[in-house]
Amino acid sequence: MAETVQKKLQGEIDKYTQMQKEVSKNMSVRQKLETQLTENNIVKTELDLLDSSNTIFKLIGPVLVKQDLDEAKANVAKRLEYINGEIQRYESLLKDMEKKSEQQREVLTSLQQEFQKAQGLAVSS
């Protein structure tokens, strides 16, 4: 009795740890996206400050490629939108993951209680 409960408990614990890992992964991805967001915001402001007299380059691999100012602005804007979308997607994912982990936690606690009871019974018997 106690053993079965213990096994169950182990299984649930594993699931829970996995979920926690996924949650943390999501978090890290989201943080990266946020830094990219701020960076792109800075780039956007800088580009707005520049005028057409300055040539703009983009580093693609080891190559600096000349770009047009308007093109660059458009590119940055698009990238910003993309990043925002990604952030929202990851946020929703994160919420779901958190909910699931909460449920898992509840299951774990209930199982733990069972386990303790079973242990108590085993000890008494």
Place this chain on the structure above:
Amino acid sequence: MAEEGNVSAEQLGGLLKLRHEHEKVVKDCESRIQHWIKVSDDYDALKDRLRTLPDQLCYDVMVPFGRLAFMPGKLVHTNEVMVLLGDNWFAKCSTKQAQKIVDHRMKHVKNEMEDLSKTRKNFQARVGFAKDLETMSDRKGHYVEIREEVGDDGFTVTKGKQRIAHKLNSKPKLDSVLDLKDENEEEVKGEKEEAGGKKSVLTEEELWTRLDELEKLEELQDEQDRLSDNADMNGEDTTTSSSEEEREADAPPINGISLKPSWSSAARSTAPLSGKIQEEEEEDEDEEDHGLPTIFFSHTVEPKKVRINTGKNTTLKFSERKEQKEHSKRKKKNGHNNGHSHHELHNKITTPADVYRLFVDVKNGELVPRKSILKSRSRENSVCSDTSESSTADFDERRIIGRSFSHDEANHSDTSDGIAEEDSPVSVPLQTHSRFEAFSGTVIEKDPMHLSVPHLTISPPTLPTILERKQEEVVPDVVAPPPPAPKRVSKFKAARLQQK
């Protein structure tokens, strides 16, 4: 003692952990601040370099080759700099432009540093708190935790009474009396909320008794006011213009008080000051008492709806409902009993309007709810003006009739007379109410401009008819009044213009 020791040990352990965590955060903040300081130093150095770079056309430099070798070379195009904007974007700029960019980044860095220093301060304070808590829990230090146990037994009975005191619609005096009786310093509100439900039944009965008491008081004050008002009235009859001016002057400030404007000018002249003072007193009372009705100001879009009305229909209901809703909302916040408040509003006189609602029917002899107080038969008993549409016809009538007489002055004086003599029992209760509770707690501010004209037209309207009759009966002395001063427009005219 062992348990206490265990508890304190756990607390100590927890506190220690807390302190350590706080300290960790503080350290982290400090390290980040150091980082940002470095960055800002770098940017400063860069700025200097950019400034001096264009001084020469070209520089002789040793160019690094790989890790270990250098080669002599020349630095040319000293004014052209490639700036990394972020995210693999580069821009070719002059050194001046690059300096501007550097300034931008410095701003950003400074902001970050400020935020970090703030958080560091916060957490250091928290660390201090945790330390204090530790010493307190140890009971070794000279800090003593003051704890007072709250006894429940002594409160339930008294709390019930206090609960009444804090009901929004209950009389303030009653409240103050009750509060004086039951002085409770700890968490009065919370306990009132608990005991509020129990007292709903009792408060009704108490309200009825209170009503009776108030009626008696009102009668007493009636007589007093009569004496004072009569003296004032006589003066006002002769100085109608002054009364008008008083009225007009009082109107805007009084307009804020929805229940006041329609009262007699005499009452106005004396009452507004006293009323305001009473309101202030009430305000003070309200503020003193914890959950007492507070005066809330709300703006009405349609003054018509807010206007004091008569009888059971028309606009007051609107405002009443609003007030009721507001009262109920506030009561909920204060944890009061809502149902009781509603009931109270219907049975209890809390506002002058309620008086009309309750008393008018009795005095009229008509049990049918009157549509408007502007009706001649109803005017005797009501001072209040009515903005209901049924009264507009009456308006026209009165305007026509009133024109034949002295327009404004007569009306003003008449209103004061009518009110003083006939409506004293009605007006006085309003005044007395003002003493206890100037108003239900909602001060509905109306746009003074909007009301100024209607006020001129509406407030007197009820009275002219009475006055007309009186004048007809007594002496048509003031038949040919001097034409209204160009500045002053007769109220009827103004109403007419407005309606046009």
